[in-house]
Amino acid sequence: MDMPVTKKKKLGLKERYALMTRGLGWEPSYQPIDDIFPMDRFEGIKIHDWDAWEDPFRLTMDAYWKYQAEKERKLYAIVDAFAQSNGHLTLSDARYINTVKLFVNGFAPLEYMSHRGFAHIGRQFRDVGPRVACMMQSLDEMRHSQTQIHAISNYNRYYSGMAEFRHHHDYLPYLQVPKSFFEDAATGGPFEFIVAIGFAFEYVLTNLVFVPFISGAAYNGDMGAMTFGFSAQSDEARHMTLGLEVIKFVLEQDPVNVPIVQKWLNKWTWRGVRLLTLVAMMQDYMLPKRVMSWAEAWEIYFEENCGALFRDLARYGIVMPPCVEQIRLERDHLSHIAWCHFYQARGTSDFHVWLPSKEDMDWLSAKYPDTFDRYYRPRYEYWAKCEAEGKPFEATAVPMQCQVCQIPMMFTEPGDPLTLCQRHADYKGEQYHFCSDHCRDIFEDEPEKFIQSKIAGHEVFKGNAFRPGTDPTAEGFNPAAEALAFFRIEHGRDNGLHNGSTDERNFALWRGLAKAND
Amino acid sequence: MAVKAIDTYEFEPADKAENFHGACVIYAGWDGHLLFSSPYAWPLPPDLPFAHFIAGPMAEIFGQHPDWAGIDWNSAVWTRNGEAFAPDMQASIAANGLSHKDALRFRTPGRDGLNGAGI
Known part of the structure; x- marks a missing residue:
């Protein structure tokens, strides 16, 4: 007897997406939905129709595994080849390694923070569509963090300043700038987080991070970093589209959302660009073979691309953040101000300067x-x-820092490059200082949040940068040396000048051995 | 503005004076001398004479600039949190009315940085 064959039609992308996202959700029957999702209303954002949320990629979990697994295989094949062929010796120059240090200490941990942030908000939205999208992005960010750490671990076997990247990210003064940036975002509500990271960072500013580092890697013979960059690129494209979709969805839902989103865009564009000071410096000073200047990158990726974006958002009533005016004035100063600072504050850095x-x-x-x-x-x-x-010349004193961005107060008055900028505010009987009007505005909007800032210099003064069991009253106690020990900076090896460093010497020695006969 | 939050959101300031073991944090920056990238911060005993603050912690850092030696301190112009300030060199930090996290700036007329260029 012949078995009847039921020919099942293969599901289309749209149907599969519907089943694998919204189809997985359900209507709660014995708990109020506001109790299940208590976090998605307190920020004041009003959503009337969650069904209007459209995932631009309609990516489902099974497809996600397949794509990512393929990319992993390629990535690790190249990372292994790089390690086995002593790829680090094909770099343009030993100074380039400091860019890698900046990346693993400053940025790879932010990918991890982003993973945590998206995992958190992936639980907070009441609609299953954005929850699934956030979950995928959370997995992407975890993968980026891991692949970056794996690729860079090849350098850690030979050079200084990378082994303690996790501890450094948590405590080293200059790394409190990226760390506090993300903590600010992650302690906002889910909508602020997704506007801050999903839109302001991933959409508005991402090319200013990604292109300089990854093209810098390509120009300087860093196959490892180049590969994780390319492996992350398709994810980044997805994140950018998602960030834009989120903004449009929120703005279309209710007019009360517009001023809230505008406030966040103003805040996060400024905070993002302050953070990018590190990238500007890397681009203009740390790449032995240069890609383009910070000013050129700003013109292409902000003025041209984001200008068009903000013109597009104008129909919702969104305007270009006012801080952009000051950013333009700082464009031709930013990288120089930063390198001058890092040069003199080299004692507490985990990379070398020159x-x-x-x-x-x-x-x-x-x-x-x-x-x-x-x-x-x-x-x-x-x-x-x-x-x-x-x-x-070296400045060994503790720099005064901005209460919001936590960057040393090194920026000059807009339009007056010979006067350092300082702003001041009082709150509940305490006084606070800021690098700019925009950081002060951010403080004054949420003072209760920023009075908790852990200002790195103050933490040292309070005695919070000593190892457990340290007795600061002991004879001959040296607080500066103890703070370095607490930071896990090996003085003379991890910090200081590139010229004469062990990294410079070893690179020259090993490259010599690789390229010549005894 | 109050922070929008799911519950009461109130915190103690992290850097209240009492957290500094009796010291008082004072910032000082030298205007017109951008060789120094920012003002600096010091935890000072409140009974430290102002002249000792200059001769000690400040000199240690600012003394690297060729303009430092031989500054006429009588002609230096000071501000405190943006307002005019006239320190009494012999009086202590506290007797000068300085309080925790005050930001001082000073200008040294006639000594205006390398080649007078503000650096």
Whole structure:
């Protein structure tokens, strides 16, 4: 007897997506929905029709596993080949390794924070559509963090400043800037988080992070970093589209959402660009073979691309954040201000610094004709003289920091590059200082949040940067040395100048062995 | 504005004076000398004479600038949190009316940075 064959039609993408996302949800029967999802209303965002949420990629879990697994196989094949062929010796120059250090200490832990943030909000939205999208992004971010750490671990076997990246991210003063940035976002509600990270960071600013680091890797022979960059690229494209979809969805739901979203865009564009100070510096000073200047990247990726984006959002009543005006004024100063700071504060960093060579300075003059020669070249020339005389200039004192972005107060008044900018506010009988009007505005909007900031310098003064069991009253106690020990910075190895560092010496030695006969 | 939150949201300031073991945090920056990338912070005993603050912690860092030696402190112009301030050099930090997290800035007329260029 023949068995009747029921020919089942294969499900289309749309049907499969519906079944694998909304189809997995259910109507609660014995608990009020507000009790199940207590977090998605307190921010004041009003959503009337969750069904209007459309995932632009309609990605389902099974497809997700398949794509990601393929990318993993390719990535690890290259990472292994890089390790086995001593790929680190094909770099343009040993100075490039400091870019890798900045990346693993400053950015890979943010991918992990992003994973946690999206996992958190993936529980908070009452509709299953955005929950599934957040869950996928959460997995992506975890994968990015892991692949970056794996790829960079090849460098950690040979060079300093990377082994303690987790501890450094938690405690090292300059890394409190990226850390507190993400903590601010993760302690907002789910809508603020998704606007801050999903839109402001992943959409508005992502190219200014991604392109400089990954093109920098490609230009400087870093096959490992280049590969994790490419492996993450398709995810980033998905995150960008998701970020845009979220913004449009929220803005279309209710007019009361518009001013709330605008406030977040103003805040997070500013906070994002303050954080990108590190990238600006990397781009202009830390790549031996340069890709493009920070100013050029800003023109392409912000002025052109994001200008178009904000024009598109104008129909909802969204305007370009007012801070952009100041960012434009700082464009030709940012990287120089930062490198001048890191040069002198090199004692508490986990990467090495150096003075730009004559050729570097000529490039900087050409890229920054209005600012470099007038304001910054004289500093480098003076410091070069100090180094030549055997008395390198170094600022060992603790810098004053901004209460919001936590960056040392190194920025100048907008339009006056020779005066440092300071703003001040009082709250509940305590006083606070800020690097800018925009950081002060952020404080004044939520003072109760930012009075909790852990200001790295203050933590040292309070005695919170000592190892357990330390007795600060003991004879001959040296608080600076103890703080370095607590930070797990090996003085003279992890910090200081590149010239004469063990990294510089080892790279030259090993590359010599790889390229010549004994 | 109050923080929007799911419950009462009130915290103690992390950097209240009493958390600093009797010291008082004072910031100072030297205007027109951008060789120093930012003002700096020091936890100072409130009974420290102002002149000792200059000769000790401040000199240790600012003394690297060729303009530092031989500053005429009588002509230096000070501000405290943006307002005019005239320190009594012999009086202590506390007797000068300085309080925790005050931000001082000073200008040294005639000594305006490398080649007078504000650096």
